[in-house]
Amino acid sequence: MQFKYDFFEQLTSLYQVVSPSAIDNPSWLAWSDDAAQLIHHCQQSDHLLQQFAGQQPLPQAHYYAQVYSGHQFGGYSPRLGDGRSIIVGEVLGPQGAFDMALKGAGKTPFSRHGDGRAVMRSSIREFLASEAMYHLGIPTSRALAVVGSDTPVLRQQMETAAITVRLARSHIRFGHFEYLTHTLQAGKSELKQLVDFCIKQHYQYSCDSAGYHAWFHQVVQDTARMIAHWQAVGFCHGVMNTDNMSILGDTFDYGPFAFLDTYHEDFICNKSDGEGRYAFSQQVSVGFWNLQCLAQALTPLLESDVLVQALQTYQPLVVEHYLYLMRQKLGLAIVARNQQRDFEIIGQLTHVMQTQRLDYTLTLRQLAEEEPFITKHPVRDHCIDPQAFDAWYDNYLEALPEVTDTAQWQQQRLAVNPKYVLRNYLAQEAIIGLERGDKRPFELLYQTLRQPYITHTGAEALTQRPPDWGEGLILSCSS
Structure with missing residues (x-):
């Protein structure tokens, strides 16, 4: 090396x-x-x-x-x-x-x-x-x-x-900038040195006023896209402190994380988070709060109006990228004239998932596996009140674009709706196996996660809803 x-x-x-x-x-x-x-x-x-x-x-x-x-x-x-x-x-x-x-x-x-x-x-x-x-x-x-x-x-x-x-790609965090500004009380030159380092290592911007503005806009965009990805795949980070936020918009510092099982918008995956600050439904707003903390740390170097202007792009970017990802998952037109309608379709679906206690990953995968415009969708059989699903499904069918190639339409959806995700109970079973000297559960799980969109022979158990002990399993920060 x-x-x-x-x-x-x-x-x-x-x-x-x-x-x-x-x-x-x-x-x-x-x-x-x-x-x-x-x-x-x-x-x-x-x-x-x-x-x-x-x-x-x-x-x-x-x-x-x-x-x-x-x-x-x-x-x-x-x-x-x-x-x-x-x-x-x-x-x-x-x-x-x-x-x-x-x-x-x-x-x-x-x-x-x-x-x-x-x-x-x-x-x-x-x-x-x-x-x-x-x-x-x-x-x-x-x-x-x-x-x-x-x-x-x-x-x-x-x-x-x-x-x-x-x-x-980098271990530089929002917290590095906070440390220089708030703890060390460092001057503008020290902060400039860190920003220059980030730009020279990872971007093509110039190390001047215009380059700093473009850089912070990029940080906001990368963070927005990362969190939109989390929301679309049902990932809960669990500890969104500013010291766990990468300046490049990469997910890292995996502690008490979770992928959603039964959909619950306020799901908390961290036992230490008693007030739900980092609940699944709060991740978008916490991302913005963390960016505000970063902006405050950058005030010795960047003008406040520039920082505010960049921050104002965050929410629209999250919505735009989340809509793009969810439209792919549901087979809706990627460029649609009616953004509000699509947002409502997605919101209605997550509401049905929550009230009918549906599994997030499995529901999206089941929707992708069936041909479009079928009358009675199999997902309704998993609902407490099938008519609630039918009402959503009727609205969804009206929103679908004309499908001329059914096979291609299905394949595109299967390629973005994973069949396998790292459920906490599956990770726990793999860990128990390793503790006993049996690597087979770990190896099977790892191989399916490397190709999460295709069917793996012998991995049927990894696509099931969790057992009672593993449903919504949460963890503490202890490691």
């Missing part, structure tokens, strides 16, 4: 040098060939295993932990940082450079009262989640591997430590 160290060399106030702490008796628990292609087809080996486990240094590595601030559940935390993630450097690959981080590699100066470790269950969940999101077409960090160990870690009970090898 070939590294470069632009962040390390240029932004010295935003990290501290650290050394990873080794885990005992390491083994490969998971590996992504897809992610490995990003860094010139990196391959598993015993030597690489020792390096990822912290037992040997990667050649020429500069290990460091970033420092940043963040609004956590609405309150400002002035000094956070990578409490259990250590960045190795920026790995060069055919698509550019990717930050490589060892998540769970031991204590850093920002661990506070934590041990700097990640446990196997949370590491496997992050691996599955980031790879599932990528194959659903949603901007995300990637997981190259998970290294398991015999090292004991105490949480609610004794568990074993693991390290996730994460790849990200």
Whole structure:
């Protein structure tokens, strides 16, 4: 692997040098060939295993932990940082450079009262989640591997430590800008240095007033598109703090996340979120709130009217992209004259899903699997009140465009409505299997998530509604 160290060399106030702490008796628990292609087809080996486990240094590595601030559940935390993630450097690959981080590699100066470790269950969940999101077409960090160990870690009970090898286009967060402005009370030059770094690394804008304006507009757009993707696929992030918001609009920091089972617009996937700040229905508004926090941190560098102008594009962009995605899912005309009608069709469908206790992913997939304009749709058989579905279906049929090629119309819808998503209970079953030394449930789940739109032989159980114990399963931030 070939590294470069632009962040390390240029932004010295935003990290501290650290050394990873080794885990005992390491083994490969998971590996992504897809992610490995990003860094010139990196391959598993015993030597690489020792390096990822912290037992040997990667050649020429500069290990460091970033420092940043963040609004956590609405309150400002002035000094956070990578409490259990250590960045190795920026790995060069055919698509550019990717930050490589060892998540769970031991204590850093920002661990506070934590041990700097990640446990196997949370590491496997992050691996599955980031790879599932990528194959659903949603901007995300990637997981190259998970290294398991015999090292004991105490949480609610004794568990074993693991390290996730994460790849990200950038680990720069909204919280980095907040840290410079609010915590360090840094001047305009320090803030400019960070913005210039982002622009030079990832954009084609000039590092002047016009370029800064275009850059912030792009950040707003990328965030809006990411959250529209979340809403369309039924993904709940769970911890939308500003320190978990990527400046590039990539999903990362997978903690207590969930994909919807039975549709419930106010579903909360995080046990620690008692007030529902990050409920599914709140994600769009929280995204805007977080962008406002970022804008406030940028006021030493950008004029307020420019920031406000960019922020005003957020809501229309979310609606526009969400409508585009949902029109694809439902087979509606992508460019429609009646936006309000389509929005109402979608809203009526989610209302039917909620009142009739329908599964979000399965309902959209079942709608896609049938030919258009059938009289009695099979989805109605899953409804408490079939007439409620019929009323929506009649309105939906009136909104459909003329279909001249039924097979093509169906194929287009099947290609955007996944048959498999990472339900929390499926992840839990895979984790239980790994704890018992049985990798088969994990491998089956992982392979279906890599191709979520096609039917996999032997994976019928992964398309069923959850059992009672797994319905709406939620988790805490403990890892």
